[in-house]
Amino acid sequence: MHGVELILILLAAVTLLATIADRLTLPYPILLVLGGLILGLIPHGPSITLNPELLFVLFLPPILFAAAYDTSWRDFRANLRPISLLAIGCVLFTTVVVALIAHATIPNFSWPAAFVLGAIVAPPDAAAATAIFQYLGVPRRLVTILEGESLVNDASALVTLRFAVAAVVSGSFSLTAAGISFVIMALGGIVIGIAAGWLLNRLLPLLSTAPAGILASLLAPAAIYLLAENLQVSGVLATVVAGLVHGRSGPIIFDPLSRVFGATVWKFAVFLVNGLVFILIGLQLRGVMQGLNAYTTAEMAIAIGAIIAAVILVRIIWVFPTTYLPRLASRRLRERDPAPPWQIPAILSWAGLRGGVSLAAALALPLETAAGAPFAQRNLIIFLTFTVILATLVGQGLTLAPLVRRLGIGTDDEQAREEVLARRTIAEAALQQLTDLTTATWVPEAATNKLQHQYQHQLSHLPASLDPIDRDDDHIAAHRRLRNEIISAQRVALIDLRNRGLIADDILRRVQRDLDLEELRPIV
Numbered sequence: 001m002h003g004v005e006l007i008l009i010l011l012a013a014v015t016l017l018a019t020i021a022d023r024l025t026l027p028y029p030i031l032l033v034l035g036g037l038i039l040g041l042i043p044h045g046p047s048i049t050l051n052p053e054l055l056f057v058l059f060l061p062p063i064l065f066a067a068a069y070d071t072s073w074r075d076f077r078a079n080l081r082p083i084s085l086l087a088i089g090c091v092l093f094t095t096v097v098v099a100l101i102a103h104a105t106i107p108n109f110s111w112p113a114a115f116v117l118g119a120i121v122a123p124p125d126a127a128a129a130t131a132i133f134q135y136l137g138v139p140r141r142l143v144t145i146l147e148g149e150s151l152v153n154d155a156s157a158l159v160t161l162r163f164a165v166a167a168v169v170s171g172s173f174s175l176t177a178a179g180i181s182f183v184i185m186a187l188g189g190i191v192i193g194i195a196a197g198w199l200l201n202r203l204l205p206l207l208s209t210a211p212a213g214i215l216a217s218l219l220a221p222a223a224i225y226l227l228a229e230n231l232q233v234s235g236v237l238a239t240v241v242a243g244l245v246h247g248r249s250g251p252i253i254f255d256p257l258s259r260v261f262g263a264t265v266w267k268f269a270v271f272l273v274n275g276l277v278f279i280l281i282g283l284q285l286r287g288v289m290q291g292l293n294a295y296t297t298a299e300m301a302i303a304i305g306a307i308i309a310a311v312i313l314v315r316i317i318w319v320f321p322t323t324y325l326p327r328l329a330s331r332r333l334r335e336r337d338p339a340p341p342w343q344i345p346a347i348l349s350w351a352g353l354r355g356g357v358s359l360a361a362a363l364a365l366p367l368e369t370a371a372g373a374p375f376a377q378r379n380l381i382i383f384l385t386f387t388v389i390l391a392t393l394v395g396q397g398l399t400l401a402p403l404v405r406r407l408g409i410g411t412d413d414e415q416a417r418e419e420v421l422a423r424r425t426i427a428e429a430a431l432q433q434l435t436d437l438t439t440a441t442w443v444p445e446a447a448t449n450k451l452q453h454q455y456q457h458q459l460s461h462l463p464a465s466l467d468p469i470d471r472d473d474d475h476i477a478a479h480r481r482l483r484n485e486i487i488s489a490q491r492v493a494l495i496d497l498r499n500r501g502l503i504a505d506d507i508l509r510r511v512q513r514d515l516d517l518e519e520l521r522p523i524v
Helices: 003-023 028-041 052-069 073-078 080-105 111-121 126-136 140-170 175-206 210-230 235-253 256-290 297-329 331-336 343-350 356-363 378-407 414-437 445-460 473-499 505-520
Strands: none
Touching: 003 028, 003 256, 028 126, 028 256, 028 378, 052 140, 052 210, 052 235, 052 256, 052 356, 073 080, 073 140, 073 235, 080 111, 080 140, 080 297, 111 140, 111 297, 111 356, 111 378, 126 140, 126 378, 140 175, 140 235, 140 343, 140 356, 175 210, 175 235, 210 235, 210 256, 256 356, 256 378, 297 331, 297 343, 297 378, 343 378, 356 378, 414 445, 473 505
């Protein structure tokens, strides 16, 4: 099979699986990992081996950068303590426990290889879990902690992975030297990330067109990662920090067209990267499994069961004590942040689904050591990583929603209140600006009256209490339906003009874009 045909088949598979997932209201990574498994087990199907370094550069930087860009710095900072406990403490704890169990249950499994496996499967991926939470509605803080953990744990796990891989490749390891190198790499990565984010915020607005700016933003994560790695510091941390810095200024530096188009393009890019990672692991499974002949079925079954159990149980063991013990020890913490009901840590501990980052890290393991020998137990590490992802994504992913419903975790109205506050504030700012401009000679009186009526109408249906319950939802729904009916009639008339040859297609698309944006615009 030629490369072009294979790429088309992969893209078609991603499209089909994502569509089925949407119909079943499931996060698409769950079906993608199953689809990758099926592709890998098809007799005489395609089998490929990819360049590990290319995989790391192409797949990880955009995932990390996009997650950092979308992170709310206010919420991240407010929940820094629980995020750090999970993203650093739990990741290191999981790495060590998985390494111990892998070394104990797998014959001739070296310590460096065991720590490589531990670092790869340690970081949860929040994408699937938060998609489930957003569908069900859970307290905002729970989602914030998961997203913040996912962002930071990628950095902590991948930096740890780098040292473990170096031990396998070089055949030696010094804890003291590794500790010093860890600090230098981390600090260097943070400095590079801050500088790169600052530079992006000044260079991207200078690009004259939205497509050019969006393309530059897509290239930036890989460029930042490679720069940091070439300077012998952490490319992962540099990419994450650059995304945080850039995301803080993104709403200010870009024009509206760049923001609208950029958000769409980036959403597609992250979806494509995640989809290809899951499918590509499937295509490598056949070759990977052929390298497991040295182990009996019983040995593999014991190792798989023990490692999956460790990954799941370690998080439960970690989450409950770190939720309640610090509050028992500190009265100030109890007063500032009272202990949550047990259902919250229960959901948080069950939401440790593994995903795209672990897959990409496993696929990116080097093929050879510095001496030219094959990377020890590489196939086994990739296979075990896939089984952990399969078990957590499918097993925990499919049971997470029923568990949330069973425990009666209700949503809070914090996000809704903040949205009401934002919409009231901008409507009041618009009315104040209209009042200030009333005497300007260039302002048409009719236009002023129309805009004042529009913003006063918005304010009248936004509760001053900020409580979303007080919002006139029936009126808003009727208004939205009326507007959409009118826009639908406008579209029919517009297409009829094109069909009768009275306007060109480029005019149709230009006017239709305005109608589409108007339909997407919230009523209030």
